[in-house]
Amino acid sequence: MSRHSQVRESSQLQRRLESLNTARELAEGVLPEQELQSVYDVLERAASRRSLSAEHTVVGFFGATGSGKSSLFNAVSGSELATAAARRPTTSAPLAGIWGEDGSGPLLDWLDVKERHTLPPVPGLADEHTGLVLLDLPDFDSTRVENREIVQRMVGMVDVLVWVLDPQKYADAAVHNDFLRPMASHGAVTLVVLNQVDKLSSADASAVMQSLEGILARDGLGQVRVLSASALTGDGVQTLRGAIRNVVVQREATTQRLAADVTRAATELARASGEGEARGIKGNAKARLASELSTAANVPVVVDAVQRSFKRESAKRTGWPVTRWLLRFRPDPLRRLNLGRDDTRPELSRTSLPPAGAPERARTDAAVRDFADDASTGAPGPWRAAIRGVARDGREQLPDALDQAIAGTDLKATKRPLWWVLFNTLQWLALLLAVGGLGWLGVLAVLGYFQMPVPEVPRTEGWPWPTLMVVGGVVLGIVLAISGRMLGGWAARVRASGAAKRLKAAVAAVAEQRIVEPVEVEITRLKAFNAALKAARSG
Structure with missing residues (x-):
């Protein structure tokens, strides 16, 4: 065997040994320790023999x-x-x-x-x-x-x-x-x-x-x-x-012997692992997971609270000043959930949402399990178990992480639309107009009661101005209140829709971090393992 051929064979053997070691390292925690130890022994023997007389x-x-x-x-x-x-x-x-x-x-x-x-x-x-x-x-x-x-x-x-x-x-x-x-x-x-x-x-x-x-x-x-x-x-x-x-x-027996050892070790490692690649993560699978977790994490409850809270606050800001104070006796739905506050750091707080019950836990478990099963389809048994295992570990961290994500989502609860200021100003002007008319009529009534000269009041189309002021102020206040309620209902739905998007995005981010990324790591590890094993077996 020529010197050039010996160098080439030795170089190829080195690459195969490195690939086998890579496969062994990637399989740690997935394949039985006994199998990995056998591979390690082969690598150790190869390293020792190659360091001795060639x-x-x-x-x-x-x-x-x-x-x-x-x-x-x-x-x-x-x-x-x-x-x-x-x-x-x-x-x-x-x-x-x-x-x-x-x-x-x-x-x-x-x-x-x-x-x-x-x-x-x-x-x-x-x-x-x-x-x-x-x-x-x-x-x-x-x-x-x-x-x-x-x-x-x-x-x-x-x-x-x-x-x-x-x-x-x-x-x-x-x-x-x-x-x-x-x-x-x-x-x-x-x-x-x-x-x-x-x-x-x-x-x-x-x-x-x-x-x-x-x-x-x-x-x-x-x-x-x-x-x-x-x-x-x-x-x-x-x-x-x-x-x-x-x-x-x-002069090739040593190299052939070690190459055969690598082939045997790689074959046994492949047998312990099984053949196949995981299907991987599809976009629709991630969307389904995020949707199920959003429901299980009470996102619809929060969205409904955002809508009702906005409508309540809108009525307080744009309703008839004479009756709007009654709304103070109705608790804010968001505050009841410990959300929408601007006096705390949301990322450090927790919500007052009801803890997940058996149905929510079952829904979460099913969503995570279905996601892991879908992503691991086609993977060999030990690797499929590893993929499911990391998903299961992430599932244990979800309740607290999801609650923190919801608490840290900006619901825009303290943002006040400009039209509230306009309606509120008009409502107070209407009230002042009605109160002014009532005051004017009251003065006229007092003068008449004491048989004092009652000045002639201006009229428009036969209607006294004080009366027009009272009627106009009341009617304007009622119209503004009704209009504000209708506009507030529409704006509340828009606000709730925006909050829903942000909440779902926050839940998706948690799912990505706790479930999707660990599963992707395992799938990538399986791909790298199969590639390394193929390189180790190819002689």
Whole structure:
């Protein structure tokens, strides 16, 4: 493999690792912690392996008890390392054969391999400059728990996996279900060797090989190279050496191994998450949510109070002065709700609206739930639950936030129209005119009562001016009162309509902040997660 290709593959791997880490971070709090920890472990192992010798390829020999794994290790390595220790009839600790010792120390420290041996050149396999580490590992079906733990750990750490099977146990469910099938994504760095073929006839060996290849295909390892060998007779050993050497000299096993780890981790993360994108938030959904929350938050009650309060104040300002004082005995609807005051800071006050009862709470819950369900349509289960969860959390904050929003909305309650001033002025002038006429008539009556000379009063069309003044003042006051009531009713509806718009806008702003934005964040997070996962899986 050329240097340029190695750099390109390494760069691509780096991007995939970064994408996988991004997906992991985005999934925190959504997917099970166990799944995220598995991804984190992959990232940690990748970071550690990439920081160690890139000039060495670590090849691990894995097998069950009686498979002849250690004997095959010896045959391939041209040594007797695996059987040198008579104190252990089976392998109980990793053992390393090394070609190219420089730089291998930290790598073997990371692998926690304590028994290390530098070996002489082996034709067709390696020399002192090759950069190869062969590991003989404990049996994966060992009854000792620590041995199985070593195998499980090494399966996740070595660059190349060589599975040594024997004719008696090649179809054993333990090796296929526990090891080979879960590593289906690692076919590029996996070799399968059917050992002890010397115990079979040529026909039987061919049948067993075909059977083994069929089982591997069902495991998802149909592209894996399957070899036959005999550690006893040496058949196939040189072929196995050549297969290992090819992997080593290409210098891509480490990258392929880590890439396979990323693929597997991303696939498992995708399986835990599920496939799909959320439908997202539509404008009509936001409008429905705001409308339902407005009703549940008693906005219609406030709007009605604005209209009635304006009509009351209008009657006080434009009604007949003789009777308008009676309106003082009718309480202001807005003040009863602790609204429309100009002597407090609305954003710090609270309304006196009735607390939400069971129907209002149910309506609010249904509105938030329907909104979240609509926005999360199409999202995988865990993400849909997360979207619903943030909407539910926002729902708990709504009552106080909505009350504060209503209290802080400018209802224009203290704004006085100019026509009130005009009507009020005319009403007082009409009253003064009527009172003046009454006074004039009163003076005339007193003079007549005391038999004093009564001056002639001016007349118009035969009507005395004092009488015209009284009648005109009263009629004008009544006409102004009726006109003011009609105009006040129309203006009250306009004022209420404006207040309704502002109140609904305030409620919509609360819904946006407490419900819509958190839901949008989760939907965006799901999109980013899917994009990162796709980038991590694409190799």
